[in-house]
Amino acid sequence: MTTEISLDLGEVTLRGTVTGAGPTVLLLHAGGERRAVWAPVAAVLARRGFRSVAFDLRGHGDSSGRATTLRALAGDVAGMIRSQPAPIVLAGASVGGLAAIAALADPAVAARASGLVLVDVVPDIEPARARAWLDFHGLAGRYTRLVEDVLGSGSALLATAGALDLPILVVHAGQGSPLRDADVDRLREANPRVAVAGVPAAGHLVARDAPEALADLVSGWLCGIRHGAVSTPGAGGQDLR
Numbered sequence: 408m409t410t411e412i413s414l415d416l417g418e419v420t421l422r423g424t425v426t427g428a429g430p431t432v433l434l435l436h437a438g439g440e441r442r443a444v445w446a447p448v449a450a451v452l453a454r455r456g457f458r459s460v461a462f463d464l465r466g467h468g469d470s471s472g473r474a475t476t477l478r479a480l481a482g483d484v485a486g487m488i489r490s491q492p493a494p495i496v497l498a499g500a501s502v503g504g505l506a507a508i509a510a511l512a513d514p515a516v517a518a519r520a521s522g523l524v525l526v527d528v529v530p531d532i533e534p535a536r537a538r539a540w541l542d543f544h545g546l547a548g549r550y551t552r553l554v555e556d557v558l559g560s561g562s563a564l565l566a567t568a569g570a571l572d573l574p575i576l577v578v579h580a581g582q583g584s585p586l587r588d589a590d591v592d593r594l595r596e597a598n599p600r601v602a603v604a605g606v607p608a609a610g611h612l613v614a615r616d617a618p619e620a621l622a623d624l625v626s627g628w629l630c631g632i633r634h635g636a637v638s639t640p641g642a643g644g645q646d647l648r
Contacts, residue, residue, distance in 0.1 A: 409449075414462065416486045418479075419472035423462035423487075427453025430521075430633060432496045432625075433487055434461040435503030437526075437612055438550050441468030444614045451622035457629060462487055464503065475552045477502075477560055481509035485516045494521035496632070498625060500614055502550075504528040505557055505564060512567045522573055522632050524625055527580040527611050529594045530568050531561030540585040569597030576628050578621060581607030602628070 414421040424442055426449035434445040442461035449459040465472035465483055474480060484506045488495055497520055499507040504525040511517045537558055568575070575598060577591055595601045604624050609617035 408453075412460075414486060414490055416483060419465045419470060419483065421462045421465065421471075421483060421487070422469035423460055424449070425458065425460050426450065427456075427458045429456040429458045430494070430496070430629070431491050432457050432459045432498055432629065433484075433491065433507075434459050435484065435497065435499035435507055436461070436464065436467070436614070437501035437503055438464075438474070438553070439467070439546070440500075440612070440615070443468075444612070447618035448614055448622040448625070451619065452626055452629075455626045455630070457626065460487070460491055464506070474502075474550055476556050477505060477509050477553065478556075480506035480553075481512070484510035485513060488516055488519050493519035495519055496522040496524065496629060498524035498526065499528070500526035501528050501611065502553070502557060505530065505560075508564050508568050508571075509560070511571055512563075517571065517573070520573055522629070523571065523575045524578065524628070525575065526578045526613050526621070527584050527586060527609075529577065529586060529590045530564030531593065532558075532585060532590055534558040534561070537585055565593070565597055568594060571598060571600075573600065574628075574632055575601045576625070577601060577603045578613055578624060579603060579605045580609045580611050580613050580616075581605055582616075583610045585611060604628075 410425045412423045436444050442463045445461040452459050463470040466474035497507040606613050606617050606620050613621050
């Protein structure tokens with residue numbers, strides 16, 4: 408069962424979809440996508456006892472506004488978090504994951520979170536390599552201001568992620584990912600609560616390429632958090648690639 412919702416944040420109105428019942432997972436899509444990409448993942452989470460909320464980011468899908476700065480996206484994510492019952496697990500793909508990290512820089516927001524899933528993204532990808540990846544995939548001209556703002560925020564984002572006192576799962580795509588193992592390892596060095604899992608058959612847009620595999624990983628990790636199990640995917644320092 409799904410329910411359509413709206414969140415009025417003053418400057419923007421965000422449209423979202425709620426699926427299932429249980430502990431809440433906030434699903435944040437990648438740049439250029441929209442909330443519907445999460446539907447297959449949300450369906451699996453619902454069957455496993457989780458409630459998911461997926462919003463179109465500002466400037467995407469049915470939401471208003473323009474996506475030009477990471478700060479604006481982070482403010483929206485903070486508003487999403489405040490609008491939902493705590494504790495909340497955040498799952499963000501690409502820029503959605505970076506916006507989640509930026510939102511969690513606010514201790515009051517972080518206090519409402521119980522976990523973070525970063526889908527093929529880490530805080531501080533080397534800017535020249537990121538631009539080359541975007542250019543290769545024909546994305547260099549999209550969201551230019553936002554891209555440059557994000558690429559200039561790597562150090563601050565890494566510092567925030569390193570200080571987070573909650574379990575973090577990095578889902579690393581296996582095909583055409585802009586990430587390298589060294590990028591993921593820097594995050595693991597910064598925060599010992601980081602676990603890593605691979606989806607070999609997926610490209611960067613994991614929710615689109617391999618939704619069932621992603622849902623299996625995330626739901627298993629979420630069950631581990633819920634039951635306090637350290638042997639589940641997500642236990643500090645695990646590498647499941």
